[in-house]
Structure formats: structure tokens, C-alpha cells
Amino acid sequence: MNVDTLIVGFGIAGLNYAEQLRSYNKSFIVMAPDEESASHLAAGIVNPTVLKRFNPVWKAAAFLEYALPFYSNLGEQIETQVMHPLPIYRILSNIQEQNDWSVASSRTSLEKYLNKQLISKDEFPEVRAPFGFGEVIQSARVDTKKLLSHYIQKMIPNQFISEKFEHKSMIHGEWIGYKDIQARQIVFCEGYHGVENPYFNYLPLIGSKGEILIIKCDQLTEEFIFKGPIFLSPMGDNTFWVGATFDREDKTTRVSGEGKAWLLTKLKQFLKLPFEVLEHKAQIRATVIDRRPLLGRHPKHENIYLLNGVGTRGVLMSPLLAKWLFQFVENNIELPAETDIKRFEKQYFRN
Template sequence: MRHVDYIIVGCGLASVAFCEILKAENKSFVVFDDASQKSSIVAAGLYNPVILKRFTKVWQSKEQLHLVNSMYPKLEKELGIKVDHKLKILRRFASIEEQNLWFEAQSKPELETYMSPDIIKTSLPCIDAPFHFGEVLHAGRIDTKTLLMAYKERLKSKHHLLEEQFQYDAMTHSEEGVVYKDIKAKHAVFAEGFGVKRNPYFKDIKLNGNKGEVLTIEAPDLHLNVAIKSSVFLLPIGQYRYYVGATYNREDKSQEPTLKAKEELLRKLRSILKCDFKVVNHVAGIRPTTVDRRPLVGRHSKHKNLYVLNGLGTRGVMIGPYVSQQLFQLIEYDEPLDMEINFQRF
């Protein structure tokens, strides 16, 4: 019988953040992952403290950015990779009215740190922007695919990763902990993203799921070293390539790319881009989203050794480290969760 402190099911951004806390606290663990959920892998990985559709502050942005700026550089050093790319985000204005809304938001104390007070009139020859841009500060991109591939390799090298589907009916639990086949643990944390829908213990949590699709284009004449947010985002990833995204579909729960989404993204892209390009990749994934845009975290109401870590939505690289820390404090020190993230709020 193998004894560990934690069993973790799922290996996306939430799981990585939680594993890092366990490692720092000298807790032993094993991770199960069957690669069935793709939202973390296909995520663009942008982090920024401003909701650019409405010009409002991201929930707990200060606390989240602090953890982003400590966890990801540490992972880069340990894994020998580059994943944290500091990046300017320029919000393309569609009208004078949007400029005015930007200034109105920027003057608020909670936003002035994150939004430039100046209209950015940088000339970007391939971008149609007659009303110019607003600049978001303290932003960047995490290369989620590179991070997760390297992290899984490290887990495997330390015998912490089991690449197989977790079989819920093979788990037993009691006041002392959980037993899964030949593994005995004090706690089990389910960080399965949309895959939680097949989990008999947490399948009824209020997780909606929102399909997102992203294109990768190649545009040698674009020469863009900033991210552009308009009706779509345009995100440089190197070698003349850019992410273009993303769609939002609450009905389709398949993980296959669709022609309809591709056409939608291309239509929006062509409305702002004035140079030739070609599509080189098209991916899709189901984001674990909620109606109130808050995570779903907490302890099972009956089985006290079972926990959920989910609902990170479109901002997993920012929210993951923050909510993982909150969950660890609940488990180890019985510190109550903020009701805003407690899945039992519903």
C-alpha cells in the first residue's frame, strides 16, 4: 500500500497550482490524469487585471497578480523553461464613446494602477485602429501548453503522475481518509475541469461549461509584439505566429473544432487586420465556467476527505494559484472559505 497525503484528480492549471503548494508544504501526493480535458492546454494564457469588455477590475486582482508573479517565475527556474511572457495589451477602441468609457474607468482608484491614462497612438500598419488604443498595465501571457507538458514530465520523473482515468467506484473513504486501489491518502482533491460532470461526488455542482475555440495564424508582415484586444484578441506567440480567439458557446459541449467558429473568428479578424495571413491550427476546449464567474471550491458536505477545485473559467492562470491557496488553508487549518468561491453558495 502506497501512503500519500493527497490524491489529486486532473492535471490542468488548477492542479499545477495546488501541487506547488503541497510541494512547498512538504506534503506527499499523486496525480491522476487521462488527458481528456483540454481547456488548460488550448488556453491562450493571458493574464491581466482588467475585464476589457466592460472596463472593470478583475476580482481579487491584486492578490492574484502577486501569486502569478511569484509562482510562474519559480516554475520557470525549476523546470528550465520560459513560460511567463510580460506583454502589453492594447484595447482597440471602436469609437470616441469607448475612449470616454476608458477614461471614466481609469479615473477610479481601483483601476488607475492597471490602466494607462494616455491614448496610445502607436502606428501598427496592419491593424485598422482609427480611434487608437488604451494600454493595460501589469499584463502578460503564460505559455500553458509548454508549462503543462514540462510539469507532467517532472511529475512522471518523480513517480507522482498516473496517466489513467480515475475510477470513482474503486475509491473508498472513511473518517481516516481515502483508499484507491493500492493508494491510501488523507484527502482527495478533484480538479477535473468540465470532466467533473462524470464525478459522482461533485457532478451536481453549478458548473456550466463554455466551449472556446482558438485559431493560430501565420502573418509574416504583421510584426506585432503586443496583444490586441478588439472583437477578437490577437496574441503574438513567436515565429510570425499569433493566437486569434476566442469563441464562446454554452450549448456545444464537444471538444472538436467547428467550421462555424472558425468562420466567426476569421470574420472578426478580417475587420481589423490589413495584411495577408494563413490559418495553421484550430483547437477547442470546454472552459469550466459558472454563472457568477467565481470558482467552485470546497469540501464535500458528507464526505469530509473529498474536495473540489474547479470553475476557473477563462482566467485560470490568474485564479488558479489564489484559490489553491484558499483550499489548502481550509484542508490543513480549517480556515473557512470566502463564500464567493465556496461551491455550496448555490
């Protein structure tokens, strides 16, 4: 079978690259094993702000303006709503934070995203917030699990191969050969598993583990995402996503007693209602040493590409990152320098 592109990996990055190819009528195959990835476990929160320090995320406006209509249109195409616009209510810890919020919400880079008007603690008596809330507007939740499964069924049922790609079986020359597939180029979107990819394992993909809980809480509103020391985000049917831990040492997806205890302690600091824990899970975020994505072409092989390192903001960033990479691969349009893996070539790449 001959195709333009073989995509390896089908998390949110692989899906977004597939969608670029599909929308430009390029032929492609996606290969990924049937296993849960970081994209399946993510809360799917699309948030243009950093709520620890009240800053915009890097290139917030560009990513958000591309991502929101992208997910909304894609939902229509796969006939399932996958994007749910939801404000984030940031619990303010003290008077200093109230003041910081007021200052931040007047900054030009943030005024579109932060409501200047503070929200009173009395709005949500079920949530402990003696200093009230700051509201993030233009935020959303993308149901990544639903998106990934429906996209395969509706858009690429005959272009998806459910198996792990074995790098050692790949033949590279003018074409990429893998079993019976011949592709003009290959794009690796393997998330943290990229550390096992012999073509790109020179890159400083560090990874950070996140543990989460899914809880059931019958009386809590499903209209808002709450952000205290951790996120509490509605998932439908009175279930909520609670997370996450952040661990750079342990690179396994095993859940831990300490992780669960930490999450429960943080949750009980602000949720006053009774709840039941339904699930406890962990995955690894593909984080990079300089906190910027990893896009680009292999230093030696013209037709081997990478879309990785989307870190803690993969849902927000992947649509535009996939577009940038597509334009680079197909039309030779330069990548933003901060994203291009060339930045690491001198320091890390050895022949």
C-alpha cells in the same frame, strides 16, 4: 502507496494545487489522462481587467499580485520561461470608448492597470484601429502548454500517473482508496469534466465552449497582445493565438465551420496583414452559474475536496485559489465565502 493527497486532473488548477503541496513537502500523486484540456488550449492571458466594459476583474489585485511572481518563480524552478509580460492593446471602437477609457484609467481600482495615455493608431499600421488603442499594463501571457509538460518532467516525474480516474473504483472511508493508492484526502481538479463526478455533479457547473485558431503571420509584431472583437496573442515563431468563441449550448470539443468563419470575420476586421491558419481547436471552460470558483469540501465526506469552476480566468486565479484551498484543507482556514461550494448546498445538494 500511501500519500497525503491524490489530485485528480492536471490542468492549471491541478498544477497549482500540486505546487502548494510540493512547496510544503506534502506527499502526493497526480492522476490525469494524456489528453488536451482547456488549460492546454487557453491563450494563457493574465489580464486583471474586463475589457468589454473597462472594469477590474473580481479581486483583481489579490489574484494578480500572487500570480505574477508565482509563474515567474516557477519558470525558474523548471528552467523554462513560461511567463511573458506583454501589454494588451485594446482597440477602441469610437470616441465614446476613448472617453470611457480615460474615465476608467483614473479610477483607483484600475489606474495601476490601464495606461491613461491613449496609443495612436499610427503606432501599428498593420492593425485597423482608427480610434487608437488603450494599453493594459501588468498583463502577461503564460505558456500553459509548456508549463504543464515541463512541470511533470522536472518537478513530479515519479508522482504523475497518466490515466483517467474511474470514480466508481474509489473507496472512501477514513482514507481514500484507489487501486494501490491510499490517500488521506482527494482533491478533484477536473475542469468541465467535473460534471461527470458523482460527488460533485450537484453543483451548477455550466461550461462554455471556446473555439480558437492558431495562425502564422510573418510581419506582425510579437511584442503585444491585441484585443479587438477577439484576442490576437503572440505564441512565438510568428504564430498567434486567435480567439475565442463563447458557446453555452454545445458541450462537445468538436470544431465547427461556423466557429471558424466567425473567428476569421472578426480577425479580418482588424488584422490587415496576410496570414495562414495552422490549427482550429475547441475546449470547454469550466464556468459556474454565479461566475465564481468552486472550492471546498464535500458536504458529507470529510476528505473529498474540489478545486474547479475557474471559468474564463483560470490562469490568473488558480495560484491564489489553490493556496486558499490548501490553507483550508491543511490548516482549517476559512475559504472566502464567494468561492466556497457551501453556497450551493441548500439549493442543490441531495443526500
